[in-house]
Amino acid sequence: MKIFCNGEAQEVASGSRVIDCLNKLGLDASSVVVECDGKILSREEYGSHVLQDGSVLELIRFVGGG
Amino acid sequence: MLTIAGRKFRSRLFGGTGKFSSPEVMKEALAASGCEMVTVALRRIDLNNPADDIMSVLDRDRYLFLPNTSGARDAGEAVRLARLARASGGGEWLKLEVTPDPRTLLPDPIETLKATEELVKEGFKVLPYMNADPILALRLQDAGAVAVMPLGSPIGTNQGVLTRFQIEIIIAQAQVPVIVDAGLGAPSHVAEAMEMGADAVLVNTAIAVAGDPVRMARAFAMAVEAGRIAYESGLGAVSKDAAPSSPEDGLGFLR
Numbered sequence: 001m002k003i004f005c006n007g008e009a010q011e012v013a014s015g016s017r018v019i020d021c022l023n024k025l026g027l028d029a030s031s032v033v034v035e036c037d038g039k040i041l042s043r044e045e046y047g048s049h050v051l052q053d054g055s056v057l058e059l060i061r062f063v064g065g066g
Numbered sequence: 067m068l069t070i071a072g073r074k075f076r077s078r079l080f081g082g083t084g085k086f087s088s089p090e091v092m093k094e095a096l097a098a099s100g101c102e103m104v105t106v107a108l109r110r111i112d113l114n115n116p117a118d119d120i121m122s123v124l125d126r127d128r129y130l131f132l133p134n135t136s137g138a139r140d141a142g143e144a145v146r147l148a149r150l151a152r153a154s155g156g157g158e159w160l161k162l163e164v165t166p167d168p169r170t171l172l173p174d175p176i177e178t179l180k181a182t183e184e185l186v187k188e189g190f191k192v193l194p195y196m197n198a199d200p201i202l203a204l205r206l207q208d209a210g211a212v213a214v215m216p217l218g219s220p221i222g223t224n225q226g227v228l229t230r231f232q233i234e235i236i237i238a239q240a241q242v243p244v245i246v247d248a249g250l251g252a253p254s255h256v257a258e259a260m261e262m263g264a265d266a267v268l269v270n271t272a273i274a275v276a277g278d279p280v281r282m283a284r285a286f287a288m289a290v291e292a293g294r295i296a297y298e299s300g301l302g303a304v305s306k307d308a309a310p311s312s313p314e315d316g317l318g319f320l321r
Contacts, residue, residue, distance in 0.1 A: 006110045027111065031119040033154040040153045058110065060150050062120050064092065065107025065136050066082030066221070066270030 001053040012051060019046040021057065033060045068265055070243050071159075071191045071212040073130070077101050078260065079290040080132070080245065081283075082270020089123040091279055096129070099273065099283035103130040105161055107137070108150055121155075132193065134161040140174070141181035148185050160185060161215065162194040171221040175202050179209060186210030195247055198229035203236045203244075214240060215268065217248040218259065222271045224251025227258050237263045253289030260293025261301060 001014045005021065012021055018041060022029050034041045035058040041049055051057075068075040081101040086092035096104060106120060124131075133151035138144035144164050151160065162185065164177040178194050179202070185192050191212045196202055198216040206214055216236055219225035226249060227233065237244050243265035250256050256267045269286055276282035 006113055008113060025113055025116075027116060028119065031121055032111065033108075033150050035150065040149055042153065059113070060108050060154065061111050062106045062131075062133065062151075062154060062156065063109045064083035064086060064120055065134055066084045066105055066268075 001051075003051050003053070003055040003057060005057045006059055014053070016051050017047060018049045018051065018057070021051065022046065022059070025059075027059065031061050034058070035060065068243065070193075075102050075266070077287070077290075078266040078294055079256070079287055080104070080266055080268040082268065082274065083120060083124070084270050085274035086279065087274075089120070092274070093123055095273055095279040095283040096124070098280045098287070099269075100287045102128070103132050103159075105132045105134050105268065105270065106156070107134050108147055108154065108156075109137075130159060131156050132159050132161050133157075134195075135163050135181075136165070138164050138181075139166040140164060141177040141184065144177070144181040145184050145188075148181075148190055149188075152190070158189060158191050160190045160192050162192050165195075165221075173197055173217070175199065178202075179205055182206055182209045182211055193245065198232035198236060200232055200235040200239055203240055207240060207242050211242060213243040213245050213265070215245045215247040218246050218255065219249030221248045223249045224272055225249050226251055226255035227262075230258075230262070233259070233264070234262055253285045256286055257289040257293035257296075260290055261296045263297050266290075 003010050018034055029046050037056055068078055077100045079099055079101045080103045081096050081099050082105045133156040135144040135147040138147055148160050164174045165171045166174050173195050182192050182194050193213045193215055194206050194211050195215045203214045216233055218227040245266045246259040246264045247268040250269050251272045259267050273279050273283045
């Protein structure tokens, strides 16, 4: 199925959870905050939240800033 | 010692983490600055080039993270960024920035006040970046801001304290700490702000883009300390007329 990560289409297996998507992208879950379809997920939900076809993920992290 | 929302700070210099040439230079410069609170921003991860995580470079025991809402153009965007910052493990402290105009990066006072009211309700410790408006400073304080951050001059301009008159009023009236932020481009600028009685200053660009950021950080730290000691020591009055510093009498033998 197709989901959208940071505006880019990604193909993931149906039934994938958020953590599967982060692993596929090579991202360390502890440093990423995830907004899925407009809702902020807690870290505990990464392993349980199942993605739907067309889900929109925003993957955010801290960067340098003033 | 400076206290903000019950937390004590030995250093009155706060650091930014943007624009450094490398994470190593940033780490060394922040150490040289002696600062205990650093701002960070939140951005989408570039999936084609996921940069190193800034959280892994900085020691959370040494620095209090002050996530900012840079990039927010209205209260709604700022609140969304604040919630993301908290979910990222950024804690409750927040530098609220609402800057709708990319050319000036001047803060929107109405949206900043709206966002402050909402975020205080949600339990954030809000430090709003604001134009140097004494009335707005009082309104933000009344809304529950734990400090106010009036600008010296626009972000990244290194122009110094162009808002001196208004900042003097803000300092005289505020019940919460006043942190002069933005545009402080040289150690003399931060010394000026501290001599005026500012409780602290926040510096990013001037240190990060210096030829030698580590030594410049030290120069800023010294200037902050010098300015603070001068303020506490009581500066002499300014006068239009000259007043001799040597005795006026005892010159009879000359004439």
